Amino acid sequence: MSKSFAILIMMLSVYSISIPLLSGIYRIKHLTELQRLIGLSVLLSLGGELIGIFLAKAGINNLYVFHTFTVLQFALLTLIMEKELVPFVSKRTLRGLMVGFTILALFDAFWWNGIENFNNYARTISSILLISLVILFFYKTLQELRIKNLEREPLFWLSIGILIYHSGSSLIFLFSNYVKTSELALLTLWGIHAIFNIFLNISYAIALWIRPAS
Amino acid sequence: MDKTSELGWPVLLILIGILIMLLLAIAVIAFFLVYQKRLFAQEESLRAIETAYQKELLQHSFVTQEAERKRIASDLHDDLGSILSATKIYLYQLNQKQAAPNYQNLKKEATELVDTAINQVRSISHNLFPPDLEHLGFLSTIENFCQRIQKMNNIDLSFHYDSIPSLTKQQELMLYRILQELVNNTLKHAQATQIKLLYKTLPKGFRMKYQDNGVGFEIPPKKNANKGIGIKNIESRANAINATFQFQSTADEGMWFTLDLPR
Numbered sequence: 001m002s003k004s005f006a007i008l009i010m011m012l013s014v015y016s017i018s019i020p021l022l023s024g025i026y027r028i029k030h031l032t033e034l035q036r037l038i039g040l041s042v043l044l045s046l047g048g049e050l051i052g053i054f055l056a057k058a059g060i061n062n063l064y065v066f067h068t069f070t071v072l073q074f075a076l077l078t079l080i081m082e083k084e085l086v087p088f089v090s091k092r093t094l095r096g097l098m099v100g101f102t103i104l105a106l107f108d109a110f111w112w113n114g115i116e117n118f119n120n121y122a123r124t125i126s127s128i129l130l131i132s133l134v135i136l137f138f139y140k141t142l143q144e145l146r147i148k149n150l151e152r153e154p155l156f157w158l159s160i161g162i163l164i165y166h167s168g169s170s171l172i173f174l175f176s177n178y179v180k181t182s183e184l185a186l187l188t189l190w191g192i193h194a195i196f197n198i199f200l201n202i203s204y205a206i207a208l209w210i211r212p213a214s
Numbered sequence: 215m216d217k218t219s220e221l222g223w224p225v226l227l228i229l230i231g232i233l234i235m236l237l238l239a240i241a242v243i244a245f246f247l248v249y250q251k252r253l254f255a256q257e258e259s260l261r262a263i264e265t266a267y268q269k270e271l272l273q274h275s276f277v278t279q280e281a282e283r284k285r286i287a288s289d290l291h292d293d294l295g296s297i298l299s300a301t302k303i304y305l306y307q308l309n310q311k312q313a314a315p316n317y318q319n320l321k322k323e324a325t326e327l328v329d330t331a332i333n334q335v336r337s338i339s340h341n342l343f344p345p346d347l348e349h350l351g352f353l354s355t356i357e358n359f360c361q362r363i364q365k366m367n368n369i370d371l372s373f374h375y376d377s378i379p380s381l382t383k384q385q386e387l388m389l390y391r392i393l394q395e396l397v398n399n400t401l402k403h404a405q406a407t408q409i410k411l412l413y414k415t416l417p418k419g420f421r422m423k424y425q426d427n428g429v430g431f432e433i434p435p436k437k438n439a440n441k442g443i444g445i446k447n448i449e450s451r452a453n454a455i456n457a458t459f460q461f462q463s464t465a466d467e468g469m470w471f472t473l474d475l476p477r
Binding site: 164168171 | 222224225228229231232235236238239240242243246247249250253254257
């Protein structure tokens, strides 16, 4: 991946948050409770991006924003999955997962990586846990055979986005702190991450756009 | 310097890893979609079989009902009708003057015919709804039935029960009919010398166990449209009271039947 192309993709990735945002705004009156939570997740991503850009422009280290963002995003996505997974998975287990992950992210922020470095451990673990929750959702859907029109199920689109994004990005998160060979290597990895992020935002947009089957 | 050497092998390995992870994710999604579609198709076909089977059962109950009506009509017309016709002839002859010499005989014959007609009416009504159920209650009716079968068929029929939960009239009648069907099957086909009948109250409801020591039979698979009429009769009656049942049979070792009626 050339440097200029990587930068272009990363720029597009930042702006791609506007797709689910516009989708959510257009359908705001018809959003279900689950879709509203997905919308909240989009707003959280937008907030993270804006604060990150603002701090970067001001010449302030913005990485601690990602520490907070990771915890909040994980909690919100788990809460969204909870809507569908309970009682297949107990509410207590899912809440325990949220608390456990928050403690782990705090360790990453204050002991392992430090608040001013990229939280690669917390991001990788968050990816693994979210992939597991999506697979659990798929398993439960196959067990119950309740959802017939998957294309009209917001959580299905969100799950596809999470699965593709986190499967592709988890290795980038895990090794990003160790790749110091060249600027091009880093740009390539984060360029690929940007492609996954665009895909994630498109799946968010579809999840907000569709009218769920009653 | 080419791109590969510029990126370095560790980054290339990461890229390969990402590609593998991505392919795995796509494979999971594809598997999920295909499997979900297949399961739905399977469920759909099972539902179709179930519907066809229910239709068949319904059809069967109509056929049974018609056969029952035909039998009652034949009982009324062939037996009761002919008895009453004969009685009418006797009464006509009694009214004639020439009947005087054998008047007593004719009167006796006519009375006997009326008695036969009364018995015939009783028998028909008994077949429609056993009056014992109304007057004696469920257990006594079953006991009487067992005694009657023992006397008439030279078979050892033992009936045991602990306690019986209170049953509705519909449940009592269906249980009685199911027992009749089972006993009929045993007498007709099983060549059995012994029947054991047990009624039990379980925490979840009522259980009936029936066993004979006959030749046994091949149990048709569930939801099989080619079941015998007897089994279909039992099934439609069990369905009517939401009871579940199970047949077990071993060649030359007889047959076991268990019915569970939930509270």
